[in-house]
Amino acid sequence: MARRITLGAAQLGPIAKDESKAQVVERMITLLRIAAHNAVDLLVFPELALTTFFPRWYIEDLSESDHYYHSKMPDADTQPLFDEAKSLGVGFALGYAELAVDDAGTVHRYNTYLLVDREGKQVGKFHKVHIPGHAENEPWRVFQHLERHYFEPGPEGFGVWEAFDSRIGMALCNDRRWSETYRVMGLQGAEVILIGYNTPLHYSPDPTQNALAGFHNHLVMQSGAYQNGSFVVGVAKGGIEEGVDSLAQSVIIAPSGQIIAQAITTGDEVISANVDLDFCATYKGLLFDFNRYRMPEHYGSLTVKPGAKTPPPES
Ligand code: CDT
Secondary structure, eight states, X not given: OOOEEEEEEEEBOOOOTTOOHHHHHHHHHHHHHHHHHTTOSEEEOOTTTTSOOGGGSOOSSGGGGGGGEESSSXXXXXXXXXXXXXXXXXXXXXXXXXXXXXXXXXXXXXXXXXXXXXXXXXXXXXXXXXXXXXXXXOTTSSSOOOHHHHOOOOSSOOOEEXXXXXXXXXXEGGGGGOHHHHHHHHHTTOSEEEXXXXXXXXXXXXXXXXXXXXXXXXXXXXXXXXXXXXXEEEEXXXXXXXXEEEOOOOEEEOTTSOEEEEOOSSSSEEEEEEEEGGGHHHHHTTTTOHHHHOOGGGSXXXXXXXXXXXXXXXX
C-alpha cells in the first residue's frame, strides 16, 4: 500500500519590526486552518517565523536582544499555535531563535527548527549549521546580515527523525546551498527534507548575483532532492520587510527534482501536495542506490590538509 502524506508549506509575508509575536501567531493559525482544510499532515513554516528578520540590525549587547529568542517552546506567545495544531491534527515545523543554557551554565543562541507531530509531540530539533553574513557592525551596508553576531552553529549536525511514517530531515536557509546538507541526511535515509529561508534579493558583496536569487534557490533544492531521492519542502519568509525585499517562491519538490507545488504570491500563503513517500525508492533504489553505486573509497580525501598542493593548472 502506498504511503501517502500531504506536505504543506506555510509561506509568510513580511513581519514588521513592531509586530507582536501574538499577531504573528494569529497569522500562522490562519495558515494552519487553511492547511487543515486541505488535509495537510505536515505544515512547514519558514526560518525565524515568529519575528522580523532581526539580524539586519546590530544590537551590541546580545542580552538586549533576548526578546527575539525563546528559551522554552511552547511558551506563552506560541502556546495557541501548538494548541490549534494539535486540535486540528496537523503536524508542523517551526523556525525560531532559541536561547539555550547548557549544563555548565553557558548560554547558546541557535537558529532552530522544531518538528512537532500530529499529536502535538515534539519529535525533533535542528540547529542551523551554516551561519552566513557577518558578526561585526557594518552600518555602511544598505542593510546588514548579522547572523554571525546572533547565532552560533549547531554542534549536532544534520539529523533525520522517524515521524509521519517517514524519515524527516531539517535544514535552515543557507544550509540549503551546501551539497553536504542533503547528502548527510540522504545517507541517513531522509525521505522528506524541510527547509525554511529568509533570503534578501539584494546580495551586497556581489550584486551581480541578485538576478539569479530565484534560480539559485530552486537549483540547490531541486538538486538536493534528486541526488538523494528525497522530497524537499522549501518555505520562505518573503516580500518587502522593513524595506528589504526577500525571495518568496516557496516550493515542494519531488525526488525526481521536479517542482510539484509553488507559491504564487510573496505573502502569507499555503501550498500543498499529496505525495507517495514510496516514490523516493524509485531514486534511492535505482540510480542513487548508495550501497550499490556510491564510491566513497574512490573519492580521495574529503579533507584538504593544510599546505596541500593543488594540482597545477592544465596548460
Ligand atoms: N537566512 C539566510 O541564511 N540567508 C542567506 C543569505 C545569505 S546573504 C548574507 C541565504 O543563504 O539565503
